[in-house]
Amino acid sequence: MKLMPFNFDKFEDDKYLVSNLAGFHEVISDEELIDLSTAGTVKCNETLARLQSGLFVSPSSSEQAVTAALASGFSKKLIQELSFKPIFMIVPTLRCDHSCSYCQVSRASIEAQGYDLDEAHIPTIIDIIKRLSSGPYKLEIQGGEPLVRFDLVQKIYAEAEKTLNVSNFEFVITTSLSLLSDEIIQWAKNKNVHFSTSLDGESYIHNENRIISSSNSYELATKWIERIIDQLGFDRVSTVTTVTRSLLNHPDSILKAHDRLGLHDIFVRPISPYGFAKKQKKLDYSINEYMSFYKKLFKEISDYNDQGVPFREYSATVHVSRILNPRYSSYADLKSPSGLLLNCILFNYDGQIYGSDEMRMLQRVIKGADFSMGSVDAPNILTSLTASLIDQSFNFVHPGCSDCAYQPFCGSDPCQNISAQGESVGNKSLSTFCKYHMEMFRFIFSKIYSDNQARSLLSRWSDA
Ligand code: SF4
Numbered sequence: 001m002k003l004m005p006f007n008f009d010k011f012e013d014d015k016y017l018v019s020n021l022a023g024f025h026e027v028i029s030d031e032e033l034i035d036l037s038t039a040g041t042v043k044c045n046e047t048l049a050r051l052q053s054g055l056f057v058s059p060s061s062s063e064q065a066v067t068a069a070l071a072s073g074f075s076k077k078l079i080q081e082l083s084f085k086p087i088f089m090i091v092p093t094l095r096c097d098h099s100c101s102y103c104q105v106s107r108a109s110i111e112a113q114g115y116d117l118d119e120a121h122i123p124t125i126i127d128i129i130k131r132l133s134s135g136p137y138k139l140e141i142q143g144g145e146p147l148v149r150f151d152l153v154q155k156i157y158a159e160a161e162k163t164l165n166v167s168n169f170e171f172v173i174t175t176s177l178s179l180l181s182d183e184i185i186q187w188a189k190n191k192n193v194h195f196s197t198s199l200d201g202e203s204y205i206h207n208e209n210r211i212i213s214s215s216n217s218y219e220l221a222t223k224w225i226e227r228i229i230d231q232l233g234f235d236r237v238s239t240v241t242t243v244t245r246s247l248l249n250h251p252d253s254i255l256k257a258h259d260r261l262g263l264h265d266i267f268v269r270p271i272s273p274y275g276f277a278k279k280q281k282k283l284d285y286s287i288n289e290y291m292s293f294y295k296k297l298f299k300e301i302s303d304y305n306d307q308g309v310p311f312r313e314y315s316a317t318v319h320v321s322r323i324l325n326p327r328y329s330s331y332a333d334l335k336s337p338s339g340l341l342l343n344c345i346l347f348n349y350d351g352q353i354y355g356s357d358e359m360r361m362l363q364r365v366i367k368g369a370d371f372s373m374g375s376v377d378a379p380n381i382l383t384s385l386t387a388s389l390i391d392q393s394f395n396f397v398h399p400g401c402s403d404c405a406y407q408p409f410c411g412s413d414p415c416q417n418i419s420a421q422g423e424s425v426g427n428k429s430l431s432t433f434c435k436y437h438m439e440m441f442r443f444i445f446s447k448i449y450s451d452n453q454a455r456s457l458l459s460r461w462s463d464a
């Protein structure tokens with residue numbers, strides 16, 4: 001037998017995950033790991049057969065063929081990761097009526113001047129989108145609060161309808177819903193328009209995070225979610241939940257708030273690890289604290305599912321899809337190379353173009369560097385800093401990742417590394433991105449390999 005290259009991690013007592021560049025994985029005992037690495041084989045024939053089919057070992061006679069199969073599996077994964085399928089984000093305004101506790105740089109005050117998109121840019125933006133891709137397109141309208149300038153949102157939609165063909169794009173408005181109205185809902189009625197909003201648990205937690213002067217963010221959000229569901233249907237609204245310290249002891253609050261509205265697809269994520277959001281100590285916590293929260297949340301989700309309430313959590317869905325489906329590469333924040341530009345292109349209110357939402361945030365906090373890909377009048381995509389950051393974001397050559405068992409499923413976040421460590425590759429031992437994803441992968445793998453009920457739930461969620 002010939003031993004092929006693999007990485008490993010002890011993820012449970014006496015259990016080691018082994019994985020290889022083609023994305024195959026297997027769990028073996030510590031005794032089997034020692035046998036495998038010293039003798040190139042294991043005693044149990046069944047385990048040996050599994051290791052052979054996962055290309056971890058090869059009969060000496062077929063070493064060349066197994067090497068070629070590994071290389072082919074790796075290249076197929078890489079081709080998927082390199083495919084160009086961006087979400088096109090457009091920011092009609094940076095102004096916002098909220099001042100959320102975790103939002104530092106992606107808003108301007110509602111009265112501020114000079115933070116709205118010049119409407120003359122709209123035809124150029126849609127024309128660039130058309131030239132970059134053949135569709136179907138996903139347009140995501142971001143803020144600030146985009147409904148502060150609903151007139152611009154309508155103009156963007158109308159231009160897209162004219163230029164991209166109405167059946168060839170999806171239109172998502174990310175909004176707190178505070179400025180939604182029945183007129184806007186009527187406008188959306190016969191269009192492929194969706195609303196993405198934040199719901200950070202029940203009122204006492206949501207309102208602590210999401211602050212709007214002289215009003216109640218939770219009441220506004222839930223009222224308009226109900227109205228969208230009633231008028232347009234469940235599939236027209238989705239939510240994200242950002243976990244701040246106040247939510248750590250209340251995972252049930254997220255589920256109760258969603259269940260009350262009849263929403264069972266949830267997307268729970270830790271607070272942005274970017275320096276500017278974490279400066280507020282009252283919001284901050286360790287990844288260990290987050291994971292202990294997340295494990296409780298997952299248990300409650302499983303219990304709900306046992307009782308026929310079909311909750312599905314999107315962060316776990318992304319991780320399990322990366323594990324079970326080597327072709328899954330559509331989530332910009334967990335892929336290698338990074339999803340900058342390949343999975344996202346953002347047109348900012350000031351006419352500048354960025355490779356992600358995080359790149360425009362870096363631009364606001366780090367002066368003196370150009371994080372843009374030029375402007376709508378003079379795009380500069382291929383020679384931009386973004387393009388060179390993609391080159392540096394292949395995790396299989398990164399120190400720390402190259403020998404990590406989770407590398408084939410994990411990703412790379414150059415923006416977070418620049419924000420926290422001042423350079424794009426980053427020291428993984430200091431990286432919140434690394435700690436978070438490593439713990440999520442350990443958790444998901446332990447469920448896949450040791451918990452039949454959880455494995456079947458996760459498989460149902462995955463895009464495998
Ligand atoms: S609603 Fe969005 S843009 Fe406005 S303050 Fe909150 S997180 Fe920031």
Ligand code: SF4
Binds near residue numbers: 407428434
């Ligand atoms: S970022 Fe961390 S978990 Fe991900 S591949 Fe690199 S070392 Fe592994």
